[in-house]
Amino acid sequence: xxxxxxxxxxxxLLGLLxxxxxxxxxxxAPKAETSKATEQAAEQATPEAKPEGAETKxxxxxxxxxxxxxxxxxxxxGRKAVEAMDGVTTSYVEAVPEGPDAERVITNxxxxxxxxxxxxxxxxxxxxxxxxxxxxxxxxxxxSGFKKSANVGxxxxxxxxxxxxxxxVAGAMTKTKKLGxxxxxxxxxxxxxxxxxxxxxxxxxxxAEVRVxxxxxxxxxxxxxxxxxxxxxxxxxxxxxxxxxxxPQEAAQEKGVYSVGYDTDMSAFxxxxxxxxxxxxxxxxxxxxxxxxxxxSWKSESVWPGMEEGIVDLAPYGPMVPQDVRDKVEDARRxxxxxxxxVFAGPxxxxxxxxxxxxxxxxxxxxxxxxxxxxEGVIGSTE
Amino acid sequence: MLELALPILxxxxxxxxxxxxxxxxxxxxxxxxxxxxxxxxxxxxxxxAAFVVTGATGSPWLGFLxxxxxxxxxxxxxxLACLVFQGNQVVSGLALTIFGVGLxxxxxxxxIGTTVPGFDKLSVPLxxxxxxxxxxxxxxxxxxxxxxxxxxxxxxxxxxxxLGLAVDAAGExxxxxxxxxxxxxxxxxxxxxxxxxxxxxxxxxxxxAYTHLWTSGMTAGRGWIAVALVIFAFWRPGRAVFGAYLFGxxxxxxxxxxAMGADLPSSLLLxxxxxxxxxxxxxxxxxxxxxxxPRGLGVNIEPQE
Numbered sequence: 001x002x003x004x005x006x007x008x009x010x011x012x013l014l015g016l017l018x019x020x021x022x023x024x025x026x027x028x029a030p031k032a033e034t035s036k037a038t039e040q041a042a043e044q045a046t047p048e049a050k051p052e053g054a055e056t057k058x059x060x061x062x063x064x065x066x067x068x069x070x071x072x073x074x075x076x077x078g079r080k081a082v083e084a085m086d087g088v089t090t091s092y093v094e095a096v097p098e099g100p101d102a103e104r105v106i107t108n109x110x111x112x113x114x115x116x117x118x119x120x121x122x123x124x125x126x127x128x129x130x131x132x133x134x135x136x137x138x139x140x141x142x143x144s145g146f147k148k149s150a151n152v153g154x155x156x157x158x159x160x161x162x163x164x165x166x167x168x169v170a171g172a173m174t175k176t177k178k179l180g181x182x183x184x185x186x187x188x189x190x191x192x193x194x195x196x197x198x199x200x201x202x203x204x205x206x207x208a209e210v211r212v213x214x215x216x217x218x219x220x221x222x223x224x225x226x227x228x229x230x231x232x233x234x235x236x237x238x239x240x241x242x243x244x245x246x247x248p249q250e251a252a253q254e255k256g257v258y259s260v261g262y263d264t265d266m267s268a269f270x271x272x273x274x275x276x277x278x279x280x281x282x283x284x285x286x287x288x289x290x291x292x293x294x295x296x297s298w299k300s301e302s303v304w305p306g307m308e309e310g311i312v313d314l315a316p317y318g319p320m321v322p323q324d325v326r327d328k329v330e331d332a333r334r335x336x337x338x339x340x341x342x343v344f345a346g347p348x349x350x351x352x353x354x355x356x357x358x359x360x361x362x363x364x365x366x367x368x369x370x371x372x373x374x375x376e377g378v379i380g381s382t383e
Numbered sequence: 384m385l386e387l388a389l390p391i392l393x394x395x396x397x398x399x400x401x402x403x404x405x406x407x408x409x410x411x412x413x414x415x416x417x418x419x420x421x422x423x424x425x426x427x428x429x430x431x432a433a434f435v436v437t438g439a440t441g442s443p444w445l446g447f448l449x450x451x452x453x454x455x456x457x458x459x460x461x462x463l464a465c466l467v468f469q470g471n472q473v474v475s476g477l478a479l480t481i482f483g484v485g486l487x488x489x490x491x492x493x494x495i496g497t498t499v500p501g502f503d504k505l506s507v508p509l510x511x512x513x514x515x516x517x518x519x520x521x522x523x524x525x526x527x528x529x530x531x532x533x534x535x536x537x538x539x540x541x542x543x544x545x546l547g548l549a550v551d552a553a554g555e556x557x558x559x560x561x562x563x564x565x566x567x568x569x570x571x572x573x574x575x576x577x578x579x580x581x582x583x584x585x586x587x588x589x590x591x592a593y594t595h596l597w598t599s600g601m602t603a604g605r606g607w608i609a610v611a612l613v614i615f616a617f618w619r620p621g622r623a624v625f626g627a628y629l630f631g632x633x634x635x636x637x638x639x640x641x642a643m644g645a646d647l648p649s650s651l652l653l654x655x656x657x658x659x660x661x662x663x664x665x666x667x668x669x670x671x672x673x674x675x676x677p678r679g680l681g682v683n684i685e686p687q688e
Contacts, residue, residue: 064495065492065495065496065599067492067493067494067495067496067497070496073496094492095488095492095599180642211642211644212641213638213641213642214641215638216650217603219598220598220600220601220603221594221596221598221601222589222593222594222601222603223603223634223638225593225594226394226398226593226634226635226638227638227641227642229390229394229638230394230635230638230639230641230642231642233387233390233391233394233639233642234387234639234642234643236642245596245598246498246596247594247596250594250595250596254504269498379644380641380644381641381646381647381648383648383650
């Protein structure tokens, strides 16, 4: 009998703890909504004093905490640009896991009368489509996916263009002609970035090689740092990365070599080694979308803007990058922006020397989005 | 060849160290007769406590101790559930993991993306000049050096002191220990709380020495590997050292194999440590079911009416 009671107590304890965990995002939601960035708006206008709908409410959903200095932080900088628009208030919910939780958070936001909701992670795709059906008057914008519906559009940026430019910097700074790339997961987005980086490197150092190590993580500083160290051990003297953590930057600085960041300016973590970083700049795009929703010109579409729209860019150069290298990069940037130069213009060969993009041709979006092969000069496996 | 092997071995020691701390902690707990599956939760709370306290005080050593204290506190929770309320040890341990990971996630959110001073590489004079050995063992950080002493202290305590023998007695046969005038419940409290302290220290290694960062989920399963390693080590500290470095070695090796350009699918390499865990568990039970397991492991002490 005693054991039975104890069993029940244990089960109750477990249940209590589980409940405690699952209710946590709910507790976090209001905290996020009343966070500093939105306080200003609250001071300017008391919602009750204004007629319903005077302010356009724009919501953002992030997969990680905005303090990650990476992916979600970049989106939040975009949100702040929207917040600065007239007649717009914004709020966000951070660290929302992909899956059922996401659906609940998106529904919550839609129910509260948000006009535009940006869902900023690949795994939010199906929840976004599902919730959007119930709220036909709300505009949903999903980042990095491929599905759309009447009131769901999707968007992404041509990060590979900025990766190419960062490759030029890295290629100009390497002495061993061996560069290391700490890669996240072998999916087309990451492979495309590695290829563009390599082509950039080769444009200034034709015989250089780029070594790839997969960490199979998006944010695990310990593993990513270890992966960077493994590249340093085989003689790489510039480290690039695709994950959101500054772990690889730390490894490069400790070894006294250079590094290229990602997502946002990571120079704070490794001021002595951070050359530059391909970064996201969502502000102009987000304000454009919100404006088009406000004036009624918004249509559901898939957009993939690039450097010409300013959606991707390079972080400020570190002091060690010489002027002639900066000039070279700026020259390439101008040609990319004007459309005169395409990163994946033929001839592009894969690792086996097979021609993937013939001379005179340019890889189309379909080929870019389904890229599963490495260009010549990359050492590593795409599996 | 040597210049490639040395960094791998040095990295082996480094990635094995957090697992070593945690394995010794769980070993102490289990030798007192209590199974604690909350290692992952205690470890991550330790990592967070270390990071926060170091950031607040500027002293990594205080952070290191705070990690132990945080681990011990979670251990006390487990002891409360199992030793006072006679709760099921498996259930309470699992709850502790879920609770610890969730709590660290919740409390740690504001600290993501910040850095603290932490421990840096510190070459030991003379010893670091040794060929090969110096490179592998004595150009590490201070916490690694502490971890060299730990198994020895553990072994000496368990073998040569009356406290260690009493803890073993509480784990092997609590009724007999009680008849001999010992207090098995108090000894188990010592095992669970002290074990939690060591596990917490393992967490501190991740956020203060391995990296100087905090992130949610940064233990990434290392706590579970420690639980498996206790069985792998047959509850003996010497073998725990071997096991921890074996796992650390595989982790370091698979990344370097990729960097060297081996054309192997990385998923296969990443599976190695976990495949090895399964193999070791199967092999050790084939050898006659938990060789060397404390006989009272996982069985609560029923209070005398």
